[in-house]
Amino acid sequence: xxxxxxxxxxxxxxxxxxxxxxxxxxxxxxxxxxxxxxxxxxxxxxxxxxxxxxxxxxxxxxxxxxxxxxxxxxxxxxxxxxxxxxxxxxxxxxxxxxxxxxxxxxxxxxxxxxxxxxxxxxxxxxxxxxxxxxxxxxxxxxxxxxxxxxxxxxxxxxxxxxxxxxxxxxxxxxxxxxxxxxxxxxxxxxxxxxxxxxxxxxxxxxxxxxxxxxxxxxxxxxxxxxxxxxxxxxxxxxxxxxxxxxxxxxxxxxxxxxxxxxxxxxxxxxxxxxxxxxxxxxxxxxxxxxxxxxxxxxxxxxxxxxxxxxxxxxxxxxxxxxxxxxxxxxxxxxxxxxxxxxxxxxxxxxxxxxxxxxxxxxxxxxxxxxxxxxxxxxxxxxxxxxxxxxxxxxxxxxxxxxxxxxxx
Ligand code: C2E
Ligand code: CA
Ligand code: CA
Numbered sequence: 573x574x575x576x577x578x579x580x581x582x583x584x585x586x587x588x589x590x591x592x593x594x595x596x597x598x599x600x601x602x603x604x605x606x607x608x609x610x611x612x613x614x615x616x617x618x619x620x621x622x623x624x625x626x627x628x629x630x631x632x633x634x635x636x637x638x639x640x641x642x643x644x645x646x647x648x649x650x651x652x653x654x655x656x657x658x659x660x661x662x663x664x665x666x667x668x669x670x671x672x673x674x675x676x677x678x679x680x681x682x683x684x685x686x687x688x689x690x691x692x693x694x695x696x697x698x699x700x701x702x703x704x705x706x707x708x709x710x711x712x713x714x715x716x717x718x719x720x721x722x723x724x725x726x727x728x729x730x731x732x733x734x735x736x737x738x739x740x741x742x743x744x745x746x747x748x749x750x751x752x753x754x755x756x757x758x759x760x761x762x763x764x765x766x767x768x769x770x771x772x773x774x775x776x777x778x779x780x781x782x783x784x785x786x787x788x789x790x791x792x793x794x795x796x797x798x799x800x801x802x803x804x805x806x807x808x809x810x811x812x813x814x815x816x817x818x819x820x821x822x823x824x825x826x827x828x829x830x831x832x833x834x835x836x837x838x839x840x841x842x843x844x845x846x847x848x849x850x851x852x853x854x855x856x857x858x859x860x861x862x863x864x865x866x867x868x869x870x871x872x873x874x875x876x877x878x879x880x881x882x883x884x885x886x887x888x889x890x891x892x893x894x895x896x897x898x899x900x901x902x903x904x905x906x907x908x909x910x911x912x913x914x915x916x917x918x919x920x921x922x923x924x925x926x927x928x929x930x931x932x933x934x935x936x937x938x939x940x941x942x943x944x945x946x947x948x949x950x951x952x953x954x955x956x957x958x959x960x961x962x963x964x965x966x967x968x969x970x971x972x973x974x975x976x977x978x979x980x
Contacts (some may be wrong), residue, residue, distance in 0.1 A: 577625035577653075577696060578603045581617075583641070584630045584657065585609045586685075593628060593657075596692040611636040611644065618648045626680065626696070631658040631668060638668045646675045655695050656682040666903045673872055673893060674842060681897070714752070714766045716773045722766075723782050727753045730787050731952035732794065734967045735804075735923055738933065739942045741968040745802040745836065746794055747945065748787045749952045750779075767808070776808045781824075788828035790955050795834070797962040802864060804836035809843040813850045818861045832862035836887065839865065842873030844883075852883065859884035869925075871907055881918060888915045890941070892926025898935055905939070912940050 580602050582593050597605045606624070608614045611633045627650075631638035638656060645654075654677050658665055669679050683691045714722070722728060728750060735745035752761040770776040784805055791803050811817065825832055837858060844851065844867070859865055866887035867880070871894050890911055897904035915922045924936040927946030936944060949967045950958075961967060 579622075579624040580605045580696075581614065581624040581627045582607045583609075583611065583614050583627060583633065585632075585634050586630070593687055593692065596687070597628075597696070600693065600696050602696070610634060611641045614641075615644045615648060618645070618650055623650055623652050626653040626655060628655045628657050628683070631656055631660055631664065639671060642668065642672045642675065642677070645677070650677075653678045653680050655680045657685065657687065658682065659685040662901060662903050666901070669893070669897075670872070679893070682901075713769045714761075715769070716775065719766060719770055719773065719775050719779065722752065723779065725756070727756075728779065728783055728786065729753060729954070730783065730790065731954060732790075732803075732958040733945055733952040734798075734950055734958070734962070735802075735943055735945045736949045736967050737943050738937055743798040743801055743962055743967055744943060745804060746798070746958065747804040747806075747836075747838070747952075748783075748790075749806070750783050751952075771808055771810055777811050777814065780805075780807060780811050781820075784821075784824065785828075788824060788830050791828065791830045791834060793955065793959060797959050802834055802836045804838050804866060806838045806840075806868065809839065809851055812839065812854045815850055815854060817854055818857045818863075821858070821863070822861055833864065836864040836866050838868040838889065840868045840873075841870050844873065856884055866923075870911060880914070885918075885920055887921045887923060889923045889925050889945075892946075895924050895926050895932055895936060895946070896928075898939075899931060908936070908939055908941070 580597050582597065582605060584593060584607065594605050594607055604624075606617075608617065612635055614627075627645075629638060629641060633641065636644075638658070642654075654672055656665060656668055656672075656679070665682050669682065672679050680695045683695070729752075730748040731751050732746040732748055734743045735747065736742070737744045750763050750767065752766050753759075754761050766779070767776070770779045787803060787805055794803060795801055814820075822832065825835070839855070855865060864887065865883075865885045866889060867883075867885045868889050869891045870888045871891045888911065890908060894904045894908050894911075898908055912922055921943060922941050924932075924941045924944045925946065927933050927936060927944045927948045929948055932946075933944060933948055950961060953961065
């Protein structure tokens with residue numbers, strides 16, 4: 573299998589491992605590998621030339637450190653992925669990764685020097701976080717006109733991904749994830765192509781309501797195959813500033829005869845920190861109205877524990893980056909353990925997001941996390957495929973399914 577990337581930039585000032593890196597990268601059928609020793613030269617090159625798909629970045633360069641480089645990268649509008657190469661302390665590495673992620677970069681992982689071929693192969697064969705393998709990497713961004721006409725023409729559709737309780741082997745919920753049927757074609761776009769655009773263009777409220785109607789229509793069918801399962805919907809913080817949101821949602825639920833307790837509203841942690849005036853009030857009122865509130869991508873922002881204590885969240889979703897790093901990185905494990913403790917104290921359920929392998933599943937389970945979501949159990953699927961998979965019991969026995977040779 574060839575790598576997902578065709579161009580790689582290696583930013584390294586230690587010539588020995590720089591050579592080893594280049595040899596190993598070229599062995600992955602990558603068309604072009606550039607090696608640069610200075611951060612400033614790299615930034616200049618990014619300003620002048622097409623961007624590589626991934627940058628391997630040493631945390632200690634002659635002219636700057638990794639944190640500075642990541643900030644510069646954000647300014648150049650770099651839209652590729654990152655891998656950090658270092659011999660420094662794990663905690664520094666975690667800080668840099670977290671900074672990069674909070675700036676919106678997809679960090680594939682990190683490599684400890686001396687670099688080995690296996691580490692490179694593993695990272696280059698990975699897919700970017702938060703992107704469904706079936707979808708093209710989204711560089712498309714829909715225009716206002718496209719979003720408005722698309723909504724009228726039913727371009728927007730929900731996919732569903734199960735939340736599985738690995739102890740009882742039951743599907744306890746589904747997360748709805750928005751998809752877009754591109755210009756009536758077979759091509760399905762991921763949210764990256766239209767959610768940020770809708771947010772920027774002031775169309776996100778309309779899109780969310782429109783999407784929610786689709787989801788509410790599906791709730792009955794989903795709960796028929798998984799009784800009592802909750803159905804989660806993602807809300808942008810922009811939508812949560814509307815004070816009449818709870819009443820509006822209750823009216824809609826009424827129309828579809830869905831109880832608010834069946835609906836989970838997921839809100840991204842890092843966006844909450846922006847402290848929009850009405851958000852906490854609206855969240856509290858949604859809670860009072862009976863909706864379940866879930867804090868998404870937990871760990872990627874900087875929630876103060878004190879703030880969390882005062883918000884009515886009943887569920888905490890541990891970000892995929894911790895699940896992914898936990899296998900090799902003890903500080904990621906420490907974050908998971910302390911989040912689990914915090915959740916317990918605050919009476920919140922914890923869900924591990926983005927569980928992709930049996931190894932990740934076992935590790936999360938050993939740390940006390942019992943509800944999980946991720947490609948290991950299933951990719952997000954259309955309503956029909958989701959229902960068929962639940963009926964065939966596919967989600968709860970993924971290991972045996974793998975042995976049969978079937979794929980999610
Ligand atoms: P999210 O809420 O964190 O959703 C989880 C994302 O991780 C989904 O990406 C899902 O397909 C992906 N995922 C699930 N399991 C795995 C796994 O094992 N490995 C990896 N690498 N990824 C996995 P998707 O569907 O592309 O959605 C991306 C983001 O777009 C969502 O992140 C959410 O923030 C946003 N989004 C999706 N639907 C909506 C929506 O209706 N409204 C709003 N406001 N945002 C939405
Ligand atoms: Ca979510
Ligand atoms: Ca998430």
